[in-house]
Every structure is written in structure tokens, then in C-alpha cells.
Amino acid sequence: MNSVGEGCTDLKREYDQCFNRWFAEKFLKGDRSGDPCTEMFKKYQHCVQKAIKEKDIPIDGVEFMGPNKDKPGG
């Protein structure tokens, strides 16, 4: 899948591949031996956060699991 930053797609794919493996083989199995994808994530984030700023995508200050407060049924 493409990244929102045109130049970030390769970095994203590399990271995704590393993450998917770690997630299925380590994280879900309770293995806490450390995340091997940290460096790839940093590089990918550097690229994608720059793209988000350039495109003015309004993500700043949006609280985690944010907007669903005080809703009926919530």
C-alpha cells in the first residue's frame, strides 16, 4: 500500500514487512525481547511526518482514541 508521502512508500514497505513479522512471531506470543524494527520506523516516520506537514494534514493535538467521548452507547 502506498504512503501519503510519495517518497516514503519504499521505507514504509520495508518497515511493514519487519513489523508484521515481529507482531505475529514475537509480540502476540508474549516475547518481549525487543523490537528489531525501531530504526526502520524512525526513518519511515522522518519521511512521513514531513509529508504530513507539507500537505497540512490536521493531525496535531488529536487525542489518542480521541473523539468518542460522551457518545451514546460509548
Place this chain on the structure above:
Amino acid sequence: MHCHLVVNVALVVVCRKWTSCRNKCDSQRGICQGNKDNCFSFIGTMVKYFACAGLLKSPWDQVCAAFWQRYPNPYSNHVLTEDIIFREVTPGNCLISRRLLTKTNRAPRWMEKYLPVTMARHAYIIEDSIVDPQTRNMTTLTWNISHARLMSVEERCEYCINPDNASWTEIKREAWISSNLYGLSRAVQEFGLARFKTSVTKTMKGFEYVLAKMQGEAPLRTLTEQATDRARETALAAKEKAKDLASQAKKKQQFV
């Protein structure tokens, strides 16, 4: 890169006692509508509420792994880009992530005349998630950050092990649809709910496709299959267009 997220989550998220969507919906004030596929919607003046239970006949672990690999799939042509923009393992060993999605933003024609001509043809969506491998629970919250005044759709999903069959996964889905478009909010909400229901079907089919692929049931797609998928998408698009026209006619009667 500095991240402005305020992280405020309970470290252990347990599947709440929710025996059926019906109970959930009945606790709302107002009219509760049920239909044959175990989905319920709540008709309010300010917000539409929708609850639905779904089932995936795959183990929870695989469903969670598929959750991160579900784009692209033959039912996700409306998803243009996908990025992880925040990710952390909490001290309680939960994985918290934020995904940013760009989706095409097709409004029905009757609605388009109320929208600015310059309005972007795509919408940004945020999807936050918490995966707790200890309790085998994944909770996601998805909402649009573009055009939110016009129509806001918030969706909350909980993925748990099915209590009757431990190798299946249950999805409890809730959605809140609201609009601040003066005089048209109810019509927009109805459109939003209809589109949301279509997208739930697509999401589930996409999930099933990705799960089958991961389990090696569909390793390579033949050209015939790809052509069938394209035909299906075209048919879906035509169907939606027809629905838009029908609803356009209906709204004209209603509002003029």
C-alpha cells in the same frame, strides 16, 4: 520528529459484557430498529447510532495480524494511502498505534450542490488501535478528520475470541454518525449510515480475502479472478450511483 499525541488509555482493555447488540441498543433513549442480520440502529435527532456483531472464522491472532495487512485488497479500491504515524508498546505490553488513511470522498449528487466546489476529492481518516495480547482483545477507533462538520463518522470495533468457538473471532462494531449541515443533517446522516453499512460489508469481505491469502488458500490470483473483481467493483460503483440518484429523487420530494 516530535509527536503531539496525548496518550490516555487504560492499559488493560477487557471485552465489556455485551451479550448482544440488542442490549446495547436498548440502553439508548429513543427508537431501536432491528433487522435480520443482527444489526441495530438508533434514530436520534443529533446522531445516528449503529451496532452490529460480526464473525470471522479465523483465530484472533490471525485476525490481528491480518488487520495490519488488509490493504490493498479487491474490496478496498477506495483506500488510496495507508500510514502508521504513531506506534508504541506500553509498559503494560499493549501495542498502541495510529494509522492515517486517505480515502476517496464521493458525495451523492444531491449533496454535492451544497458543498464548496473546491472541496477535496479525498478524505483523511484516523484509526487508533490498542492490541492487548494478554486479554486477547483489540479495540479500534476510526473517524474522519476531513469534512467533519459536514459529516462525522466514528466507528469503534472490538475484536475478541468467540466465546462459543475459540478458533473464531467476534467483532463488536458500533458507529456514530452526525452532521452539522443546517437543515440537511438528517438526510446526510441517512446517507452516511447507508454508506457505512456498504463499507462494513466491504471491510468484512476484504478481511476474509486477506485471511484466506495469509492461510495460503488464495496464493495467486488468476487474471480471470482479477477481471471478476474489477467487474464487481464496477457493478458496485454503478449500484451506488443508482442509489444516489434514487435518494436524490427522494430528498427532492422531502425537502422541496
